Amino acid sequence: MPDVPETVGTPDGSVEFEHRPTTAQSFENALAKARNGTRLTVDDAVELLTTGTDRDGIDHYRKEQVLEAADRRRAEVVGDEVTFVANLNNNVTTACNTGCLFCNFKDRSEQFRSDYQEDHGGFTKTPSESREIVRDALDRGIYEVCSVSGLHPALALDDEHREILETSDRGDLNYRSPDEYEKDPATYCEQIRAMNVGDVHLHSMTPEEAYHARRGTDWSYEEVYGRLQDAGLDSVPGTAAEILVDEVRDVICPGKIGTDEWLEAMEAAASVGLDMTSTMMYGHVENERHRALHLQRIRDLQDRTGAITEFVPLSFVHEETPLYERGMVESGATVDEDELLIAVSRLFLDNVDHIQSSWVKYGDTQGLKMLTCGADDFMGTILSEEITKRAGGDYGEFRSFQEYADMITAIGRTPVERSTDYEQRRAIDPDADVLGPQLGPQADGTPLLD
Ligand SMILES: C[S@@+](CC[C@H](N)C(=O)[O-])C[C@H]1O[C@@H](n2cnc3c(N)ncnc32)[C@H](O)[C@@H]1O
Ligand SMILES: Nc1c(NC[C@H](O)[C@H](O)[C@H](O)CO)[nH]c(=O)[nH]c1=O
Ligand SMILES: N[C@@H](Cc1ccc(O)cc1)C(=O)O
Numbered sequence: 210m211p212d213v214p215e216t217v218g219t220p221d222g223s224v225e226f227e228h229r230p231t232t233a234q235s236f237e238n239a240l241a242k243a244r245n246g247t248r249l250t251v252d253d254a255v256e257l258l259t260t261g262t263d264r265d266g267i268d269h270y271r272k273e274q275v276l277e278a279a280d281r282r283r284a285e286v287v288g289d290e291v292t293f294v295a296n297l298n299n300n301v302t303t304a305c306n307t308g309c310l311f312c313n314f315k316d317r318s319e320q321f322r323s324d325y326q327e328d329h330g331g332f333t334k335t336p337s338e339s340r341e342i343v344r345d346a347l348d349r350g351i352y353e354v355c356s357v358s359g360l361h362p363a364l365a366l367d368d369e370h371r372e373i374l375e376t377s378d379r380g381d382l383n384y385r386s387p388d389e390y391e392k393d394p395a396t397y398c399e400q401i402r403a404m405n406v407g408d409v410h411l412h413s414m415t416p417e418e419a420y421h422a423r424r425g426t427d428w429s430y431e432e433v434y435g436r437l438q439d440a441g442l443d444s445v446p447g448t449a450a451e452i453l454v455d456e457v458r459d460v461i462c463p464g465k466i467g468t469d470e471w472l473e474a475m476e477a478a479a480s481v482g483l484d485m486t487s488t489m490m491y492g493h494v495e496n497e498r499h500r501a502l503h504l505q506r507i508r509d510l511q512d513r514t515g516a517i518t519e520f521v522p523l524s525f526v527h528e529e530t531p532l533y534e535r536g537m538v539e540s541g542a543t544v545d546e547d548e549l550l551i552a553v554s555r556l557f558l559d560n561v562d563h564i565q566s567s568w569v570k571y572g573d574t575q576g577l578k579m580l581t582c583g584a585d586d587f588m589g590t591i592l593s594e595e596i597t598k599r600a601g602g603d604y605g606e607f608r609s610f611q612e613y614a615d616m617i618t619a620i621g622r623t624p625v626e627r628s629t630d631y632e633q634r635r636a637i638d639p640d641a642d643v644l645g646p647q648l649g650p651q652a653d654g655t656p657l658l659d
């Protein structure tokens with residue numbers, strides 16, 4: 210594929226990837242397997258994602274064949290319903306020194322210290338502030354809280370963990386006492402307890418956050434997720450996955466845990482009985498083989514655990530990120546790449562029922578198109594969004610049930626409100642008088658917002 214760069218530039222030079230998007234398979238064979246439901250190999254996925262390694266660029270006729278096969282598979286697996294959830298994003302802090310080059314959500318933690326005088330755009334919430342925000346949103350009818358945060362140096366798992374961090378003489382633990390900061394995020398368990406209002410479903414603690422929550426100890430991920438579950442955690446966001454191939458992680462997030470550790474944390478979450486989602490952040494330096502290998506690792510994880518409720522492709526938002534500013538990428542994924550990624554995820558992940566189209570990443574028009582390329586879930590109301598916005602995305606921070614009902618019926622599909630685990634579902638009558646959520650404890654059909 211001459212149009213795929215051999216190398217990616219870094220500030221220190223360039224990196225050559227070992228994994229290349231070449232195969233011994235043909236596009237036609239891969240498509241035939243996709244159509245008849247044979248489990249796909251990594252080579253098959255590369256053929257479909259590239260619309261054939263025998264041709265330069267995207268072949269639009271072949272692309273339509275892949276999208277059609279995926280749309281057909283979606284109809285077989287989940288039918289015509291399009292689901293969404295009434296949820297709130299409540300991220301606790303932007304303080305983070307991990308330094309991922311695709312991320313502009315983070316702010317250097319030094320700026321959060323009491324002795325730092327200048328303004329910065331970041332935030333930290335105390336547990337009582339988190340609780341207030343969740344309470345208000347619950348009153349409005351949401352029943353899921355999604356919370357992902359920066360790795361604030363003062364965050365510990367719980368009091369026992371704080372004691373270990375306070376008394377350790379190791380200098381490499383990325384820990385500082387909360388006394389040094391203007392605001393105290395308290396512990397992960399306190400934040401979880403604070404956000405656990407009513408019967409809300411708490412979706413939090415990515416594998417990277419779990420790693421931070423056990424630093425300096427010999428506790429297993431089972432131990433950490435078990436304690437979080439006792440505090441009220443219900444399920445785990447499968448973010449921090451980025452691309453689950455270490456040669457890519459070494460370029461875009463060298464400070465993050467590696468592929469094996471991410472998988473270890475997810476398996477541990479599943480083993481204590483937590484559900485989880487899964488994601489891939491694509492469209493930066495990686496090639497189609499990296500995307501295919503990532504899908505294989507997710508499919509294998511699901512074969513082992515059965516705990517993954519959905520797969521969420523997260524298209525890289527490039528504008529305000531170090532990867533773009535340093536000239537390591539020229540843009541994010543193209544629309545063709547986005548559509549093929551959704552479609553091949555549907556075809557490859559034969560053991561994950563739901564593929565999400567994220568309106569935060571694609572917007573409404575393209576987000577709806579994704580629902581005809583293999584996706585069947587259209588995310589949630591979220592009420593607040595900081596990660597994509599700070600990276601330069603501008604598709605907004607909120608969708609109402611009215612907007613969901615209008616958009617989904619416009620493409621001839623059935624709008625369905627769902628619980629986080631997809632177990633509870635309620636088909637929505639777009640002509641009904643009340644168009645708000647009804648599945649949560651305080652969801653009485655009142656619209657979330659005007
Ligand atoms: C911002 S982090 C917050 C949680 C935690 N710090 C972690 O890394 O797991 C959550 C996820 O946001 C996604 N993300 C961050 N910046 C992004 C960008 N510019 N475009 C798309 N997704 C992005 C990444 O997939 C990342 O794992
Ligand atoms: N809950 C979901 C979100 N929430 C928005 C994120 O917090 C976010 O800012 C972004 O997606 C980070 O990459 N986004 C989804 O795409 N899907 C969700 O289910
Ligand atoms: N909040 C997201 C996006 C997301 C979250 C949870 C999910 O289950 C899926 C996607 C993030 O951290 O990127």
Ligand code: SF4
Binds near residue numbers: 307308313359
């Ligand atoms: S992706 Fe997460 S860990 Fe990485 S810099 Fe951003 S907030 Fe920190």
